Amino acid sequence: MNSTSTQPLAVVSALMALVLIGACSKDKSIDQPAKLTPLSASLRVQRVWSASVDDKKAVALRLGLGLSVAGNRVYAAGHRGDVVAIDVSSGRILWRARTRAPLAGGTAASDALVLVGSSDGQLFALNPADGAIRWKVRLNGEVLAPAAISERLIAVRTVDGKLHALSPADGHELWFQEQQVPRLSLRGTARPVIAGELVLCGFDNGKVLAANMSDGSVQWEATITPAARTHGAGAPRRHRFRRPGLGPGRVHGRLPGTRGHAGARDRADLVVARGLELPRAYPR
Numbered sequence: 001m002n003s004t005s006t007q008p009l010a011v012v013s014a015l016m017a018l019v020l021i022g023a024c025s026k027d028k029s030i031d032q033p034a035k036l037t038p039l040s041a042s043l044r045v046q047r048v049w050s051a052s053v054d055d056k057k058a059v060a061l062r063l064g065l066g067l068s069v070a071g072n073r074v075y076a077a078g079h080r081g082d083v084v085a086i087d088v089s090s091g092r093i094l095w096r097a098r099t100r101a102p103l104a105g106g107t108a109a110s111d112a113l114v115l116v117g118s119s120d121g122q123l124f125a126l127n128p129a130d131g132a133i134r135w136k137v138r139l140n141g142e143v144l145a146p147a148a149i150s151e152r153l154i155a156v157r158t159v160d161g162k163l164h165a166l167s168p169a170d171g172h173e174l175w176f177q178e179q180q181v182p183r184l185s186l187r188g189t190a191r192p193v194i195a196g197e198l199v200l201c202g203f204d205n206g207k208v209l210a211a212n213m214s215d216g217s218v219q220w221e222a223t224i225t226p227a228a229r230t231h232g233a234g235a236p237r238r239h240r241f242r243r244p245g246l247g248p249g250r251v252h253g254r255l256p257g258t259r260g261h262a263g264a265r266d267r268a269d270l271v272v273a274r275g276l277e278l279p280r281a282y283p284r
Helices: 003-025
Strands: 068-070 073-077 082-087 093-098 103-109 114-118 122-126 133-138 154-158 162-166 173-178 193-195 198-202 207-212 218-223
Touching: 068 103, 073 103, 082 103, 082 114, 122 154, 154 198, 162 198, 162 207, 173 207
Parallel strands: none
Antiparallel strands: 068 073, 073 082, 082 093, 103 114, 114 122, 122 133, 154 162, 162 173, 193 198, 198 207, 207 218
């Protein structure tokens, strides 16, 4: 082999060795973890009872499922479709209902109804006495938060930016409100709140809206956190909205170039999330 052909290889090998030696010789300061503070129990807690829902092999991070209490019963649900009623005093399971749906939002309960929603867009209303399904409706949007219940209506939020008002009697839609969902938002929704004659709800575009319970007309809306502006190439050029108050209590919007909810991520109970800022609305 020619000795001249091996010279570049030798030079490269020597340089690599020097780099490795230099990297190993550098002293790096490592932050030591803070010492844990000893905790002393100030309140002694005793387990009275425990109960479980059949949720084996369910997908993790179904954060919208929680407990609800009405009267002397606790209601719980699992992602695989089971809903149970539990006696508060003894922990005894009073009944178990099988919806056979991927439950993801709920439970919500009153003396008249137990509600639970699914990730395939269904809402189930159960009889609190025996768990029989009174009615179910399809909302065409994931239900990831409990509904709000009153004697006059049921308020349900779906991930497609809609707030639905349904009849407690049979689940038919009374009215709905809609806000634009940013291109990138966190997966999950806030639970609506019924306060007097208003239905309050937070949306992914950073707004909180108050709708009249009777007809869904917008009473007021406020921007809690403005969405991030986008400039330059790729920024949306125009947004069209119907002015709040026109029509039967509906607000419609479309962001050019988008088709729906994208870039979703799991998260806990957030009211609003940052996304694309919606310019001031103007009539069509």
